Amino acid sequence: NARIDAVFIAEKPMTALAQVMAPRLWDEAAYTLHSGFAGTEGRLMASLIDLDGINAIVSDALANLSGVTLPQRTVQNYAHPDSAPLLPLNTVINSQLIIEEGEGLTWWRADMPETGTLKLNIGDANSRKRPALEIYNAGRDLLPVLSKRRGEQMIAVQGDMSYFIKIHVDNYRDMMTYRLTTQFEADPDVLSGSDRSPAGAGKLSFQGVVRDTVSYAAGDRTDWWKLTFPATGRISVALQTEHAEALLIHLFEADDIQQNRNGNPNDAAILAANTNLEVEAEDGDEYYISVVADTNANAAGYTLQTVFIMGADANSGSDATPAGARALSVDGSSRGAVDYSRGDRTDWWRITPSGSGVLTITLVEREPAATILMELYDQAGTVRLDDARTAEAGRSELSLELDGRETYLIKVFADTEEDASAYHVLSWYTILPDGSSGRDATPKGATELQLGRSSRSSVDYDKGDRTDWWKLEVDTPGMLNVELTGEALLVNLDLAIYSDLETKMLLADARSRSSNEQISLEIQQAGWYYIEIIANAAGDNSRYTITATFEVQ
Incomplete structure (x- = not known):
């Protein structure tokens, strides 16, 4: 029912082969193959595919065929799938439909070289009406893949299979010229489902068995599995399959998947068939397993089995890591316990001294026979x-x-499997006089005090904030008045004024053993002057207000 003509031009003497194929097991047909040779340069006519479309009219028969003229094509509809001509992929076909009683119908056949997606776009050349597309699986029984649609359509197709495309139009008066565009893109995972990528990975239990199948030809090439550690420990992953040569299986860390959407196989561990692979990680760590079918294999079944082995700190709780460290008070004590064999190997403690000084930590074990160790960390x-x-x-x-x-x-841990003991951890902290005073503990870090305006601050002897320094600038000689007012009544705050930053030359001081002090000082020359406020002894702490005024003489 089909006639296909083409011209093959040979640039030099050569042998040309014409191949006629029955693409499916049940195909059979009688055919006649005609060939003609013309011209001194060697031009051969044979039954090859017409690149302008099966139903297109051959308008250019190549004038220099030495008098041999190609016959014009007879336009016809292919009303049955068995007569459907081959549809070239990734090309544009301009063809025609014969309209009989207002209706036109024809078939095409598309052979898929591999699994992927097939996009079809059909339209009426005159834009009067869009023909409808229907696609069928070319098995012994035609199975619909795509119902009647118009315009652009896309379907998933399997490799080494044929599909029939039915083009149909009704309520049309005369012959219709239409354009059919085909676009094929290989995608071996087009039918794989959500587990084709790490984002849709199936959940792999930390202790259990899963069974599945992958198949390149069926468009289900890849399976991804996600494994999450329930606690610190080891997980043994075993792969069983009868198709070891057909599968590629890799284990990826979650960080590798974040950097590369499908992981970098060079950074992955390889799971060999019928062997175990052990992974050691902490609570919440994630791993991904990819199972990929080789391109030359058919469906391959496999089994993944996981076994969880508890780690040394699996039962240690949140304080098994630095992030979960418990607070240890300064000059205080706390209790804890570690037991290596029960998975409670490590305890972390956190301490924050207030400033410069000496920190001493003491560990006291309840069971002296145990070997409990202690380390200090940043x-x-x-x-x-x-x-x-x-x-x-x-x-x-x-x-x-x-x-x-x-x-x-502070890290407290049991070092060997026999170690288990409750313990006390104690801290002693000796603070330096101005260990937590900040920058204003020295004249170089003095805070500027504005004449005629009050400023507020505080000192605390016990917390290492013993001294505050202030500075002010005087432009002319005169009388400087500095007044200190403490909020706490029963504390001793001292006040002193200096004229030189390097030598700290004392000009005046007030030490009345109260929190309120006042100094009046005659200034002989302009410049910077420095004021020191001191908490004298243990227990002295108070907020205060300092005010400086100046009278020109």
């Missing part, structure tokens, strides 16, 4: 600063000199 818990030294049986200490206010972490 605030992040990543840099070890010191190890505790054994003072006596069941007691160890560490000490650190501090330059300022900082947070430190």
